[in-house]
Amino acid sequence: MPDMKIGERGEELINYMRDHFGGFFDLIQGAMTDLLRLTYEVLSALQPTVMIGIFVALALLVTRKLGLTAVLGIGLLVIESMGLWFETMQSMATVLVATAVALIVGIPVGIWAAFSPVVRAIVTPLLDFMQTIPVFVYLLPTVLFFGIGPVPGVIATIVFAAPPAVRLTQLGIRQVDAETVEAATAFGASPWEVLREVQLPLARATIMAGVNQVIMLALSMVVVAGLVGGGGLGSIVVNAVQSLQIGASIEGGLAVVILAMYLDRVSAALGGQGRGMPSWWPKRRSTTGVEIAHTEQKELVAA
Amino acid sequence: MTDPYGTPTGDPEDLAIVGRHLTKAYGLDGRAATKALAAADPAAAVAAAGGFLGAHDVSFEVRKGEMFVIMGLSGSGKSTLLRMINRLNVPTSGELLIGGEDIVTASKARLRELRNQKIGMVFQHFSLFPHRSVRDNAAYGLKVRGLPRSERYERADAALARVGLSGKGDKFPHELSGGMRQRVGLARALAVDPPILLMDEPFSALDPLIRRDMQDLLAGLQAEDRRTTVFVTHDLNEAMRIGDQIMVMRDGKVVQVGAGVDIVARPADSYVSEFVSDVDRARVLTARDLLRPALLSLDVAEPPDVALSKLADNEANGAFVTGADDRLLGVVTDTNLHGAINARHRDLSGVVTDDYHVVEPDAIVGDFMQHSGRHLVPITVVDAQGRLAGVVPRAAILSALSNVREVAHA
Secondary structure, eight states: OOOOOHHHHHHHHHHHHHHHSHHHHHHHHHHHHHHHHHHHHHHTSSOHHHHHHHHHHHHHHHHOOHHHHHHHHHHHHHHHHTTOHHHHHHHHHHHHHHHHHHHHHHHHHHHHHHHOHHHHHHHHHHHHHHHHSOHHHHHHHHHHHHOSSHHHHHHHHHHHHSHHHHHHHHHHHHHSOHHHHHHHHHTTOOHHHHIIIIIHHHHHHHHHHHHHHHHHHHHHTHHHHHTTTOOHHHHHHHHHHHTTOHHHHHHHHHHHHHHHHHHHHHHHHHTTSSSOOOTTSOSSTTOOHHHHHHHHHHHHHHO | OOOTTTSOOSOGGGEEEEEEEEEEEETOOHHHHHHHHTSSSHHHHHHHTTOEEEEEEEEEEEETTOEEEEEOSTTSSHHHHHHHHTTSSOOSEEEEEETTEESSSOOHHHHHHHHHHTEEEEOTTOOOOTTSOHHHHHTHHHHHHTOOHHHHHHHHHHHHHHTTOTTOTTSOGGGSOHHHHHHHHHHHHHHTOOSEEEEESTTTTSOHHHHHHHHHHHHHHHHHHOOEEEEEESOHHHHHHHOSEEEEEETTEEEEEEOHHHHHHSOSSHHHHHHHTTSOHHHHOBGGGGOBOOSOEEETTSOHHHHHHHHHHTTOSEEEEEOGGGBEEEEEEHHHHHHHHHTTOSSSTTTOBOOSOEEOTTOBHHHHGGGTTSSSSOEEEEOTTSBEEEEEOHHHHHHHHHOHHHHHTO
16 A cells, blocks of 8 residues: 555645635634624623523523522532632633534534435535544644634534534434325425424424534533633643642533533423423423334334 | 226216326336336336336226225235325326326426315324324414414314314324324314315224224215215225225236225125125125015005915915005015905905015115015015015025125126
């Protein structure tokens, strides 16, 4: 096997892109920076205690569980007491922006892949690639494109966190009972109406599970983003580790865990896995609409 | 003789659906399908190319207001054919006319319009929308049509009331039993008031008692609406119960088309006779199917001694007595006649008895067979004007119920 100089060619490609598409990358960097700043400003506009109150109210509203809400509230107070509130909000801003972009791109691609075998054949290996390539490998080029700061961290986070949005959207839509889709079609619904009125609502639980995973993956990138000047809790942990401040690293790590817990439980409840279910959702917990449809069919066949 | 199904035989105005030479090869692209279908044995050629021949050269006609049943075992192509009617299945070749318009070549927009306005459908597994209320399910076709909510709900509630679900509009499908869910499925189709209704084994997922209720419900609705309905089933008893015309399919081909009684009485081949051997023939055959002419009937004005000698000539123990306009008055027996002669009666009016069982021509054999053999004369069939139409001898009933082939060759 001759040496194809893959590394050299890759480096050339990256240099070429940096030289010729610099304006494009600057544009993205500018937009991302603005978006991150705006999100952070909203999250840090009010006193930490007031914000904690808002977060707790939101958790209660969405999960409808008193005990869980209390635990989450205490966790947020612990963050505040460690003096890491604003860093936590910075990380949350990063997670929210990265998640939003990952979903805005990922869900439509997932829908497209659900309908087109060709798109699916292209997207699936690409997603495998995005999920398996070590983060540090593309973290460096993103720094070259976007410079040191929060933006390369967000971009790397998007690449790392988007795949579940695509995969689970695609899965959710394909899992919808074919006869139910046929029923809508038989009554004259257009493909767009079928998607909007039948497939997306019935795939909702699966798609929301994907959203939850995107958020969790984005959070797991918070510390890595700290390596390239992402700020927030990532920088706290990275700096603490580099200067061997074990206490500070424990505090930073704990704050990440609490933030993760909060975002996980609230986003999971939004997907109908908690008790914040829409009125039509069956009373049995942890059962998705798809499973219900399947059990119905099995019962019918058995009958 | 010309192709029996290829050309319309009735008045074209009278035909709601016409299918001509419909073929469906699954799993092959256009060119491969064309090539395989041109082979001497298309089914084998399609299978060899990696596909499956769902329907092959099927032609049929459904008249307006008719309940047309497509029957066959699973894999016989009946659902394939049904789904061609609203193009959920696109035929590989052939044409399908809805009111004279070919749905196979219709534009996408026109197809959606036809589906929405002209063709309702009821599914085997109900296929309700689990995230919508019963009322919203029933109103779905009207929502697609773009009607305002109030009108949609009004018509949906009316449709729900027709299927016996008044007041259930706010429930969700998972809160209903199987039978009630299929009522919602039926209401969803009825709410758009389509001229054509397609039903894909709608009751086969229900338990037998509920199934019978649903068949009765459908029969009741059909009696009011006379809606053109294409009904797929694998249950011949169901087909017999509700169908005006029955088309029997096997391996993607039509084996026989006809009224239920014809199919039971004259199965086209061993496949159909195998099929109908399961049928409770007593529930299908009517007095008309087993009708024999009455061998002996006497005029009421005849003298008793003449009547008695006619009985003797016919080796009979009793005979029917008719009056003016051939109306049936009753029965006389040899003993009665003997008494009448001794009592010097001039005619038969004094000795006519009602010792016989009368049925109408449409009476179901199963409903009257227990009366057979209880009287000196056979079961007596009388038409609407009260005239003697004929008799159903006990031997004819026993023969009809015992073996398909004997009926077929009767």
